[in-house]
Amino acid sequence: MNLRRKQNGEVCIVLSGAAGQGIQTVEHVFTRIAKDSGFHVFATKEYMSRVRGGNNSTSIRISERPVKAYVDRIDILVPLNDNALERLRSRITSETIILGNEKYVRGEKNALVVNFEEIAESFGNKIYENSVAIGVLSGIIGAQEEALVKHIAAYFSKKSEDVVKANVNAALKGLEIGRTLGLKFELTPSEEVKSHYLMAGYEAVARGAIAGGCNFISSYPMSPATTVFTELSRLSKEYGILVDQAEDEIAAANMAIAAWYAGARAMVSTSGGGFALMTEAISLAGMIETPIVVHLGQRPGPATGLPTRTEQGDLNLVLYAGHGEFPRVIYAPGNLCEAYELTAKAFNIADKYQIPVFVLTDQYFLDSFYNVETMPDVKIERSIVKTDENYRRYEITESGISPRGIPGYGTGLVRVDSDEHDEYGHITESAEVRKKMVEKRLRKLNLILEDTVPPKLFGPENYDYLLVAWGSTQLVLKEAVELLNDEFGLNIALLHFSQVYPVHPSITGFIEKAKKTIFVEGNATGQFANLVKLVFGVNTDERILKYDGFPFSVEEIVERVLGVLGELRKGDE
The missing domain is CATH 3.40.50.920 (Rossmann fold)
Structure with a gap:
């Protein structure tokens, strides 16, 4: 069986070129045109660790059925530079149509010449090339002209009126060409899909954090987790989130712990190399029993590894992070709804059990997107108590969960200490107290197991x-x-x-x-x-x-x- 054969009711399009050529622009606009035309969409990207040059690609599935996964198959390949074809040669089959400027497709089987640059120049500038490509691809899949004009105009809305008009006209010319190429990709649109919305993995994590009550985010930028940080930053005014780009990952984690101590719901977003610096803070959270939520977007290591690629290599890192023994919870969502729901749940579980909770994703998950109808309902569950004058922050309890107060809420003193401590938070070196405190903290695992998400x-x-x-x-x-x-x-x-x-x-x-x-x-x-x-x-x-x-x-x-x-x-x- 040929696993990469053409599928009825679906087309897989790959664009490949150098960083800076606008591949992400085409991906962003074209997928939204397709969705608003009634088609299911899945897209993911891969890119080199370079500001310019190299070779990147985006894979886009357009279908009349739900599609939510990456496939090797390429039905239409649009090469935008000299290296694109050879780099993707292993994915090209006898059925792959190679479409684009003559200089890039010359000599290829099933080559279809469409000189994007020349068409763009006819509208005043070759920089309109991407709009032409968007139009051609929209014509091939049978996209609606109204959706094309809407999204081209929206994307370039911050430009001058003349630039917006030129891009729209270039895209409309591409649409006309795409409809007359004679390619047989018969897709049946659905009115229902038009009401869906496109969401990427990083958006699902960020929105889930907001649904879980996140009101403080401190991070130091690191690919691929920066996307969650920047999305929460973008939404910060709308949802009342305090944002701090810390001087390093150590500071970011410590600030999040301090924010929880003060009554906030805080998260840090990082990747493996950044999290390595946070492990002392994770132990601090374990000892003082202050919650922290950590989103970790995995990428290949060790060290810098492959900074823009994907891997599931950091499970052991978060499982054993920090010295000493204390409970923790690790989530690893498999789809957008789970990312939203489990990120929100992470805040409730961290609050309830006063432990570190981790949300593990990776570059593939964060950078992939597809259309969804709705997100699951979640609710914020707070576990803070009002303190009295005899408040004991580390009270020995049967469950292992001590009452967590915050400064200023009640009359008690909320004392925490990174040294071993007694019930009031005073430093101790008593062997008897030490044993009781270790056992108290570990008793939480019995209840955590009852809250464990089944497979x-x-x-x-x-x-x-x-x-x-x-x-x-x-x-x-x-x-x-x-x-x-x-x-x-x-x-x-x-x-x-x-x-x-x-x-x-x-x-x-x-x-x-x-x-x-x-x-x-x-x-x-x-x-x-x-x-x-x-x-x-x-x-x-x-x-x-x-x-x-x-x-x-x-x-x-x-x-x-x-x-x-x-x-x-x-x-x-």
């Missing part, structure tokens, strides 16, 4: 084979499982974890039902598989791992699962 099963309930995954791979694996069952007759399911610590104990029952279980992770060692094996003692040795800086595609998962099951079947014979 989701996708596919048949009575499966033969089971894929186990976490975080951003959910939707790619879900589509791959559907393909494996429908096209290859496998009886396979996906078990996805959006909370990776504590691990929900139901996992053992799911694994026991399967003839074979395969863990799928975007790292080199199988960090989640190792954790499951450590905690539950089950066999997690069969793994599909990826650590080249690029995300899994649907086709890659199908091919690798078939390869593993083929080897397993040989071993059974």
